[in-house]
Amino acid sequence: xxxxxxxxxxxxxxxxxxxxxxxxxxxxxxxxxxxxxxxxxxxxxxxxxxxxxxxxxxxxxxxxxxxxxxxxxxxxxxxxxxxxxxxxxxxxxxxxxxxxxxxxxxxxxxxxxxxxxxxxxxxxxxxxxxxxxxxxxxxxxxxxxxxxxxxxxxxxxxxxxxxxxxxxxxxxxxxxxxxxxxxxxxxxxxxxxxxxxxxxxxxxxxxxxxxxxxxxxxxxxxxxxxxxxxxxxxxxxxxxxxxxxxxxxxxxxxxxxxxxxxxxxxxxxxxxxxxxxxxxxxxxxxxxxxxxxxxxxxxxxxxxxxxxxxxxxxxxxxxxxxxxxxxxxxxxxxxxxxxxxxxxxxxxxxxxxxxxxxxxxxxxxxxxxxxxxxxxxxxxxxxxxxxxxxxxxxxxxxxxxxxxxxxxxxxxxxxxxxxxxxxxxxxxxxxxxxxxxxxxxxxxxxxxxxxxxxxxxxxxxxxxxxxxxxxxxxxxxxxxxxxxxxxxxxxxxxxxxxxxxxxxxxxxxxxxxxxxxxxxxxxxxxxxxxxxxxxxxxxxxxxxxxxxxxxxxxxxxxxxxxxxxxxxxxxxxxxxxxxxxxxxxxxxxxxxxxxxxxxxxxxxxxxxxxxxxxxxxxxxxxxxxxxxxxxxxxxxxxxxxxxxxxxxxxxxxxxxxxxxxxxxxxxxxxxxxxxxxxxxxxxxxxxxxxxxxxxxxxxxxxxxxxxxxxxxxxxxxxxxxxxxxxxxxxxxxxxxxxxxxxxxxxxxxxxxxxxxxxxxxxxxxxxxxxxxxxxxxxxxxxxxxxxxxxxxxxxxxxxxxxxxxxxxxxxxxxxxxxxxxxxxxxxxxxxxxxxxxxxxxxxxxxxxxxxxxxxxxxxxxxxxxxxxxxxxxxxxxxxxxxx
Numbered sequence: 114x115x116x117x118x119x120x121x122x123x124x125x126x127x128x129x130x131x132x133x134x135x136x137x138x139x140x141x142x143x144x145x146x147x148x149x150x151x152x153x154x155x156x157x158x159x160x161x162x163x164x165x166x167x168x169x170x171x172x173x174x175x176x177x178x179x180x181x182x183x184x185x186x187x188x189x190x191x192x193x194x195x196x197x198x199x200x201x202x203x204x205x206x207x208x209x210x211x212x213x214x215x216x217x218x219x220x221x222x223x224x225x226x227x228x229x230x231x232x233x234x235x236x237x238x239x240x241x242x243x244x245x246x247x248x249x250x251x252x253x254x255x256x257x258x259x260x261x262x263x264x265x266x267x268x269x270x271x272x273x274x275x276x277x278x279x280x281x282x283x284x285x286x287x288x289x290x291x292x293x294x295x296x297x298x299x300x301x302x303x304x305x306x307x308x309x310x311x312x313x314x315x316x317x318x319x320x321x322x323x324x325x326x327x328x329x330x331x332x333x334x335x336x337x338x339x340x341x342x343x344x345x346x347x348x349x350x351x352x353x354x355x356x357x358x359x360x361x362x363x364x365x366x367x368x369x370x371x372x373x374x375x376x377x378x379x380x381x382x383x384x385x386x387x388x389x390x391x392x393x394x395x396x397x398x399x400x401x402x403x404x405x406x407x408x409x410x411x412x413x414x415x416x417x418x419x420x421x422x423x424x425x426x427x428x429x430x431x432x433x434x435x436x437x438x439x440x441x442x443x444x445x446x447x448x449x450x451x452x453x454x455x456x457x458x459x460x461x462x463x464x465x466x467x468x469x470x471x472x473x474x475x476x477x478x479x480x481x482x483x484x485x486x487x488x489x490x491x492x493x494x495x496x497x498x499x500x501x502x503x504x505x506x507x508x509x510x511x512x513x514x515x516x517x518x519x520x521x522x523x524x525x526x527x528x529x530x531x532x533x534x535x536x537x538x539x540x541x542x543x544x545x546x547x548x549x550x551x552x553x554x555x556x557x558x559x560x561x562x563x564x565x566x567x568x569x570x571x572x573x574x575x576x577x578x579x580x581x582x583x584x585x586x587x588x589x590x591x592x593x594x595x596x597x598x599x600x601x602x603x604x605x606x607x608x609x610x611x612x613x614x615x616x617x618x619x620x621x622x623x624x625x626x627x628x629x630x631x632x633x634x635x636x637x638x639x640x641x642x643x644x645x646x647x648x649x650x651x652x653x654x655x656x657x658x659x660x661x662x663x664x665x666x667x668x669x670x671x672x673x674x675x676x677x678x679x680x681x682x683x684x685x686x687x688x689x690x691x692x693x694x695x696x697x698x699x700x701x702x703x704x705x706x707x708x709x710x711x712x713x714x715x716x717x718x719x720x721x722x723x724x725x726x727x728x729x730x731x732x733x734x735x736x737x738x739x740x741x742x743x744x745x746x747x748x749x750x751x752x753x754x755x756x757x758x759x760x761x762x763x764x765x766x767x768x769x770x771x772x773x774x775x776x777x778x779x780x781x782x783x784x785x786x787x788x789x790x791x792x793x794x795x796x797x798x799x800x801x802x803x804x805x806x807x808x809x810x811x812x813x814x815x816x817x818x819x820x821x822x823x824x825x826x827x828x829x830x831x832x833x834x835x836x837x838x839x840x841x842x843x844x845x846x847x848x849x850x851x852x853x854x855x856x857x858x859x860x861x862x863x864x865x866x867x868x869x870x871x872x873x874x875x876x877x878x879x880x881x882x883x884x885x886x887x888x889x890x891x892x893x894x895x896x897x898x899x900x901x902x903x904x905x906x907x908x909x910x911x912x913x914x915x916x917x918x919x920x921x922x923x924x925x926x927x928x929x930x931x932x933x934x935x936x937x938x939x940x941x942x943x944x945x946x947x948x949x950x951x952x953x954x955x956x957x958x959x960x961x962x963x964x965x966x967x968x969x970x971x972x973x974x975x976x977x978x979x980x981x982x983x984x985x986x987x988x989x990x991x992x993x994x995x996x
Contacts, residue, residue: 441769
């Protein structure tokens, strides 16, 4: 069990008292306590960090009568250690020295250097380039609830402070999992007392989740008198924004990051995709959590980090606005049809820096000259792209909307070009990032420092000649500054009085000295160098201020460049695979439609191509009179792939991408559900079958006539009779109640009888043949039911022992013979009323008197028992009259 730290500062050393005070402020965060060139950790923090980082755990002094556990990491490499700690789920408070040792000494001979927490490092508040994945958003989410749990509505505020993306949403509890799955937050902040079982979440001050405080803060941040220009925000949304802004202010110790104006996302603006469906379809990550092998991995041809992040957003939230979809498709078509233009654009974009994240670092006060250089280069190239693309005739609507954002930065680019060297450094301590000629006074200071260094070089030559020591050198370090260094064997003459040299330090093999002339020259160099550094720092501050004055315009330019990258990348992917532009029908037509000719699964197709095998394309046509396909066939025949590929084509189409098909015609899908495969959820105590039933229940409760549902093997996790009964009822409910477009794959061949009673259900199967005892899977979807399941043939392919297969064949023969005699497990189902009629039937009222009479065996009763039964029947009759 972890030992609680005694935070009492009594009887503690001054340093430990200071540490404990800062640790109390840091609370559950690990405290990085700056001591010289190291960040030190103590007590339980040290134990946790040492275990995570695999570094040595030592001890220092005592506290409370026990040794103090301790470990540390070098300041210069702290980012690498921070990345590992954050990835492991820790949060870190950074306590820096806020004065120099000289300043502390000036306060008193034994004064401790003052320290303060300058920043909290958490998964959702990262901006450093080395700590972030350039191709993935880093979302911080705050959730709030107004009116108590019975209200059922939550406010969600989400921000990626590395780019300024900021959005809000009001949602129901039932939709929370889907929205969080879309955003994939790195960190979730909840008000104290709001009990939600969410990973990567932690509580924060409840009073911060205040709508009035949020409104005042937003007006101050964006310099507006009203928020009406940003949209209409509900009370819960404002409360969530209040929590988010307060948390960011807390993490930055008063320094807020750059945030774009909040974008209020309307419910229904995107296709609703729940967490289970996202996992099943592996949209942005596989079930193992990797990008490779996911839909995003198969589609992504972007050449910039910003483009990759935007493509992931698009695939995670397909649009419900047909005009917006067509606008995206129009831009993709421009680059698809003009391969030369596409190649030129991609070459230009590939050379661009990530100006969105560079801007984010500058806004947080963590920027560098290199970030300014990236903005200079990125905005300069954006202006050239604006000129090149602006000359195109018949510009698509979306391109015409994007182009103005790429221009208007000329004055800033010119200023940064004149001020900065071609390749600015990330560090400012040594200067050298302001270009020559930008500031004559700075140039003069550099000349003086350079003259001084040349004078020092001349002095070295003079001392060699004067002393006769050819190996004499003038060196520099951070402790002694400039000094004379000679081998120990030649040091005696310089040690003599009157030599003009003053002994400073003796080391193994060398002796170091100073001299009056060297001291004077060194002072001139140091003074000029210090003044030059101050001048450069002042210019850097001015340049950052000028840049941040245009942060909103720069952010729009970054977004426009990302959208161009996504469009060109989707065009590239379409050209590679022969993908086609989808065609959307108006909503007021003949009803929901999904007609795909020659559809393919991009991930499976890529895998087969690497193995030199072709992918078998298949058609799918779901319309008003034929909206539910029952698909049968053997395992490994391609049923699941067929189901998934059609759902993926819907996602791509409504994300504004071309699709892997010969053609695709559809009406908008409002909700997408996939119940394909499941696994135990041990954490919640749910079996595979329970998970399946929960997901199926969600589909039956939420799917509408505009939805698209794929269901695979419903009911397989329980007994044959239970499973068939459930699958039968689910098919009927989808057909009669939800009335959505649906692909239903099953091994229950008894379900094919439903085609006789359900008018909009049709039968299909994946083709397979046995040839000379071997099973040949054709992966083709054809009309009609499968002739059999081929289970034993698949088992043979899997390598089951021949003896087991022979025994299974014998058992199967007996079962099929029994099935033929009795009518099989589906016997009697033909007499069932239709689902709609069955659900409309009123349950008959129980008749206890009739039930009691039916339960009496009159021939077996004695006279006494018959009398007792008669009295009981009279009581039941009397009770029935009272009812």
